[in-house]
Amino acid sequence: MNAKDVALDAKNQRMLELLAEGSTSRVIARQMGYQEGTMRVYLHNLYRRIGVANKTEAVVWYLNRERAREDVKAVETAQHPGTGDLLGDMAMEEDLYVTLGVMSHFVGPYGKLWEVGQKMAGDEPDPKLIERRARARMLWRALLRGDWSYAKRVHDVDQGAGLVLDAPSDAALLVCLLQAGGFTLAADRLASRLTDKRKAGPGASARESALIRALRDALQSDDPHAFATLTKFAADKTNAASRQVALAFLFHAYKARGDSPRAREAANALWGEAEAARKQLQAMGEKPFGAGDSAVKAITAKPREKAAAR
Amino acid sequence: MTEVPTEELLRRLRAPRDEQDAAAAIDETLQVCKALHTRARSSEAIPLALAALECSERRADALRMRNFLMVCGVLYADMGDVVAAIGYYLRGLRDAAAAEDRINMARYWNNLGIALAIGGSFALAARCYERCIALVEPMEGPNYSRYSALGNLSDACYQLHRYAEGVLHGERALRETTPEFLRQDPYAALLLRRNLVRANLSQGRIDEAAAHLAAALEIAQRYPTPRVQIAADIVRASFELATGHADVALTRLDHTLTSSRELPATLRDTLACVVRAEESAGNAARALMRLEELSDHIYHLAIDRAHEHLELAGLREGSAGAPDVAAEQDRARLEAKLTPREPPEAWNTLRRLAMGAVMRIDDSAWHGKRVGALTKALAAASGVPPLNALEMGLAAELHDIGMLSVPEAILAKRGELNDAERSLVERHVEAGAEMLRDDVHPMIFMAREMVRYHHAHWDGAGYPSRVNGTFIPLAARICSIADAYDSMVSGVGHAPRRDMGGALAELKRQSGRQFDPGLVSCFDALIRSETAELGMDLDTGPGFEDFQALVSALREDRGFV
DSSP states (O other): OOGGGOOOOOOHHHHHHHHHHOHHHHHHHHHTTTTHHHHHHHHHHHHHHHHHHHHHHHHHHHHHOOOOOOOHEEEHHSSOOOOOSSSHHHHHHHHHHHHGGGGGGGGTTTOHHHHHHHHHHTTTOOOOHHHHHHHHHHHHHHHHHHHHHHHHHHHHHHHHHHHHHOHHHHHHHHHHHHHHOOOOOHHHHHHHHHHHHHHHHHOSSSHHHHHHHHHHHHHHHGGGGGGGHHHHHHSSSOOOHHHHHHHHHHHHHHHHHHHHOOOOOHHHHHHHHHHHHHHHHHHHTTTTTSSSHHHHHHHHHHHHHHHHOO | OOOHHHHHHHHHHSSSSHHHHHHHHHHHHHHHHHHHHTTTTTHHHHHHHHHHHHHHHHOOHHHHHHHHHHHHHHHHHHHTHHHHHHHHHHHHHHHHHHHTTTTHHHHHHHHHHHHHTTTTTTHHHHHHHHHHHHHHOOOOOOHHHHHHHHHHHHHHHHHHTTTHHOOOOHHHHHHHHOOOOHHOOHHHHHHHHHHHHHHHHTTOOOHHHHHHHHHHHHHHHEEEEEEEEEEHHHHHHHHHHTTTTTTHHHHHHHHHHHHHTTEEEEEEEEHHHHHHHHTTTOOOOHHHHHHIIIIIIIIIIIIHHHHGGGGGGHHHHTTTTHHHHHHHHHHHHHHHTOEEEEEEEHHHHHOOOOHHHTTTOOOOOOHHHHHHHHHHHHHHHHHHHHHHHHHHHHHHHHTTTGGGGGGGHHHHHHHHOOOOHHHHHHHHHHHHHHHTOOOHHHHHHHHHHHHHTTTOOTTTTSTTTTTTGSSHHHHHHHHHHHHHHHHHEEEEEGOOOHHHHHHHHHHHHTTTTOOOOOHHHHHHHHHHHHHHTTTTGGGGGGOOHHHHHHHHHHHHOSSOO
């Protein structure tokens, strides 16, 4: 029988993955939560099932199978030229951060628009603000990537206390990321700290709290209408912050549910946001991608001009 | 001329003593309307003209009715209401066609063309003029309709970049002119010269243009009405632009634009000239702002509405969208010349100065900042792109900077102001505009417009007077709502403080009178959603403290513009 046609259950699949990473049976047993002896029995059953004699053959069998599957997938993709939705295709294969590329600077908190706005208002760049901006951008990047474990790591440093104090809206974003990663306990605790903070000065805005609730409802329920509130945020013209965050979460949620058309829609909407911001920057005389005339001149400068400059 | 017996005339038109009195009243009204139109006060003439039209309809007086259909059309076109004007012209045209009155048909076609040109539809306008000329073609000798239509056609040709043709038509019109025509309508004669100057300049014939300019200025000197002055200024500015004196032209046009806002029919031409001047002077950002106004308030308003008229559907073919394409090209060209915005020179000093000015009317000194925050929020909510909204909000902080010119004793006075005192307070608008004069920065430029027009009313009753509707710059319309709301809630200038709900109700009462109704409903929705978010209930009468909380929530930096 052809290797790629053998059906494997999740347990056997995971065992092969770990073997291919070079793990010993002890490590595999610990990872999967079995006794070492039990693990050996399972492994031998697996060897028999796929018709190999030892660990090395099993790994070779597994790698060949994966490659054959990828080839089949590539051929299938080539045969179906897709929907014409290049952005959606890419977002479904990769993540939002890769898909948006450099355009991700034009969306999210403390993006390029914000930077230009600060400059226009004549506000001096304050080191604390710059640091805050860098942290918020990292959170935004994690959101685009769907890298929820980053949120957990940020949280574990000080249980989010610093963020709650300096940047309540970033803390609210962190709560959302924690929820999406399934770190419910940490998320709830941080959310309640934010609410307490609000009693003594600026905390999360009511809109941010509503977004946190909407996301929690959407994640906890299987009801198809659970996304309704989140969708409403994503369509709200008046508030860019909640709109863009909601769009990114909607993308991940739909992708996880296998609802590809809606996930694509969300990815495209986010691109539209970035494109609108880029256009607006251009209309204000900015060079959104940085490189001004000088860079182009440097490339196209003729040898004689270079000599003259010397 | 200021004491027009309008009340008396209106009463006679509505309830004439007898047939003879009615006819006399209608004829008198015609003279009054003409006089008001000449003095750029068409809005005051409209009720009179409507009453006269109704009166002649009642009496089945076909001749006078046709006359007043024309008068109503001219007056509405003058106020920038192209659609209403076209409606009256079409009625008149049908009437004249039924009576086989070729002279009047020609006049109506000519006027239809003028109305369309006011809206920027030059291709349509040119066809109307051509119909007019065709109708009077067989007639011998100097003919007013032909003279006027040829002159207008030369303008349309210029606007459509058919310069040689424009010169040709203009010169033909000039040959047909008589001293009588000049006396009858000096404005038309001046426009003809304007068209010839511009068409010749586009052809590179400076000497011919200079000769026509001299003739134009002579007419302007002999008949100094506001309308004629505006046209004369534009001719001079066009000439100065072509001969490389963009800065001189700009200074001239600054004044022209101010008078043009009171005379909507001339605004399109003035704005187009200002855009060219700003571009030649190297102020791409400012040129772009003017172009924005030109396309928003003239093209969209007038063209879209004109196209709603089914009767014009036949003429529409092949002409729709042409001016928009031109505006798009202009926009792309100007955007390429833009440089990144830096904060204006001495911005913080200006801000502090404005704060000092505001302290004379507001103890908290934060009136400017609050108005700025509200302006930014309202601009964003009404669809202005975020960075432009931010710029508007910052500029709005300076809106009362002219208060520095008002004697403190007057501002400190409690109770009613007398006329002299009120005029001193009203002067803060012009004084502020003077303080911010000649600054190339777009933000200061925008602030200047806000300073000058934030007391202009939607119905034209504010100051500067007679500037109304969308002919008030958008930034100033937004700022005026924010200013009024903050003044009511914060009790600026000794006024009793109102609660937030009450102030909102008052804004709505003044919607369509003092304020732009579209923006008021936008502001209403904005305040409702923002207060709901902060957990306030407008019905329980949140006061000044709650309002301050709302403003600081709006000013908070959450990483978005």
